[in-house]
Amino acid sequence: MTSPASVARTGALTALAGALLAGSLAAGPAAGHPPASLGTATPGSARTILPGLDAAAPTPSPAALAAQLAGPLQDPGLAGPAAYVVDALTGKVLLDIRGRTPATPASTLKTAVATAALATFPDARLRTTVVYSPPTGAAATAPGGTLWLVGAGDPTLTAAARPDGYPTPARLADLVHQVRAAGITSVSRVIGDGSLFTGPDRAPGWRDNYVTDGDVAPVSALELDAGRAAPGATGARAADPAAAATAVFGGALRMAGIAVGSVGTGPAQPSAHQVAAVDSPPVRVLVRKMLSESDNDLAESLGRLVARHRGLPASFAGAVRAVTGTLAELGLPTAGASLYDVSGLSTSDLIEPATLIAVLRAAVLPVRPALRDLLTGLPVAGFSGTLGDRFTSGDTAAGAGEVRAKTGTLRNVSSLAGQVVDADGRLLLFAFLSPAEEVSGTKAALDRIATALARCGCRAPAAGAPAPAR
Template sequence: MPLAARTGGLTALAGALLAGSLSTAPAPTPGNPAPPLTGPRAEASALPGLDPDAPKADPAAVAARLGGALADPILGDPAALVVDALTGQVLVTRRATTPTAPASTIKIATATAALTALDPDTTLTTRAVYLPPAGGSATTPGGTLWLVGGGDPTLTASTGPAGYPPAARLSDLARQVRDTGITAVGTVIGDGTAYSGPTTAPGWRDGYVSDGNVTPVSALEVDAGRSAPGAGGPRTPTPDAAAAGAFAAALGAVGVPVGTVAIGRADPAAREVGSVHSPTIAVLVERMLTDSDNDLAESLGRQVAIARGLPATFDGASQGVLGALRDAGIPTEGAVLRDTSGLSIDNRIAPATLVAALRTAVMPGHPALRTVLSGLPVAGFTGTLGDRYGAADTSPAAGVVRAKTGSLRIVTSLAGVVTDADGRLLLFGLFAPVEEQGLTKMALDRVAAALASCGCPAAASPPTRAARPGSSAPPLPQG
């Protein structure tokens, strides 16, 4: 269900960010280092609310607070944007309207598009369709059974706990086939043709599949192309064939022997004999963001393309995501996407676009987009931020910062939300044009921690109110 076009101030904000017409804060300087950060590690808390009574942050004070951390030579010359979530005031900006390589922070755009173009309660369906042998009946041994993928990378061969429940399981589908009276199958064929075009994108490194970063894109894959449920290591280069083999094994386990395995498009005359369903789109989006799941990102991008009448290809998905952002009132000038996972080094998008997407999720009126916020990893606790923010100089941000990470050989990035020491909700995007390594991530985390511990009120604001580790403000308004 597409969201209605955004109105009034938020559209004006996003447009002004990209047009550069908002007043901006002075650029941070190396001579203004942030004071040392100390304090106990926080407990994870609910996303704080938009408190209009919290002291507004002063742009000059915020710029001074972040200046030393942003000037760390290990970050190169990072692009940065910090915005007040409630008012939209730009507090810090450095090349925020210039398209840059986002890496996996582009998943914020993919998530926003998926929740804009698709019903969040929709599920992805994997079907089994059967054609009896010539001259035989529906229960005559033999015949051909197709496993038809619907784009669900969470489909699993596991028979125990796996993934986000309720996971779609080949074992359940195999039992459904058996229960229709089919006692033996001549051939199982994997059909991943709901997605088309190249299976890898321009700008992808040759080793992404063998290194285990992503599976070649297909509408049919099992356990995200892994060799076994929960396994690590390389992904299969032929996910549809691997899925067909796994389904044949599942059929054998329930007493339905299979002769051969192949891949191909299902015969239109075949009848459905079973189906299983993924978790909802909302759950898939949340999982994609928390775990930075590339397979889910590419599949969700293609689902957006299909919903918008575009080809289920890399190009169609990229066009669909940018179109859905524009439908949500988020300007995309200068954006060029080659994929929807962020793995391509050829992707370019303005930091202001991603921050505007976050603000769309924060502001009232778009409850479906709250999943974008709940899916962001929590510093020090979940997902790709679970092992970060434990050091003394970053611990003030633990449990306070929620952000999407990104890393490629040309960029290390972080974009998300944070509540400062005065209880003011801020949005930020940080994009360092350097390859990720441990020191790079720590340097970005110090910027986020400086922002989290900033007591930087404007002169006209109420007195500063100290934040309490583990405390939380009321949830963001819905409606």
């Protein structure tokens, strides 16, 4: 027989899922909105925080919650993880195991750059352009000039004729069509311009095999299909994404009947005029894609674009300063953070688990509604993104559909940070960071902790009453 608590919990989850899918948790942009405190919410604002959740649901007892998680946390495969659990409504800390000790976050760090981008320009689109300079003294579209493909930091630009899936990316084919429509029939040179970003294209702490294994492309403002050999391809990324994108563009122009001379890379001439442009999906949609798929190229691009918005260099160092600066302006703690990138790929990155939780809580509270896209982008256990193939075994299946979390895996860390509604209907935020090497057993051990948290009916027993059985 279904218990009243489980019925209430299912209703809360259904309402939450409906609100997320309907977009009611993603209200208008917050760019330019003054920083505001993200302190404790009042119980009366619970419906504003997340519709369907009961503010009167009992808050877990820290002692009972610690007892519930003690076994899973002691799994030897996790090598003694950090663990931090907070009640989303009140901010009360329910479990703190080295929660304020900086640790390597891996891709859970992407929640930080997601927050910075959503707080800065949630509805902006990244515009890739083509500009043309005709031969000296010739008409604007006279043949024989130079055509530049100018990157805007959109690694989702695709060579696919009919892209599958969501969101629909900007297409190289549309740029080619517009060039033809402008009346350009031949060019002496086609040049790719990725100069919007500056500095090194790999960060300290990036392993040499990241590019060859296909984890990330060298960072460039001009990429096609994230530096992959073809749309949907896997494996190694291009060593020079701008050059690779320009070569494909040149070939597409030829296929369209436009004569092309040499192909290379370099900055566009300021006097060149625009003849074509395509826009990415809105940044809020790119953020959801980045979080769901753990897209490193998008993370680094968004970080650099936030840096440019703040007048900082569009480099690794500039992106780190921009992201941490934005978090600080939002009232979120950044003390102890020592970062070398914003994707979390660097094995040298350090951040407090408590900071990750503060970032998640900022998206839950009503102060900054534009941040809600952080929640909609989190993978759903057993269903989507990087959690789609997890929470499938007998001891974790109860977490499927219940846990929404950002994953993180590197050679020296396996992590999980996200949210769950517990068995009493209380929304909890958690971060579990293990200093263990990534293996399937490590991921399963983290999933067991999150599942135990989802199953927790950890209210304090009434005076004189026995503790509830689990």
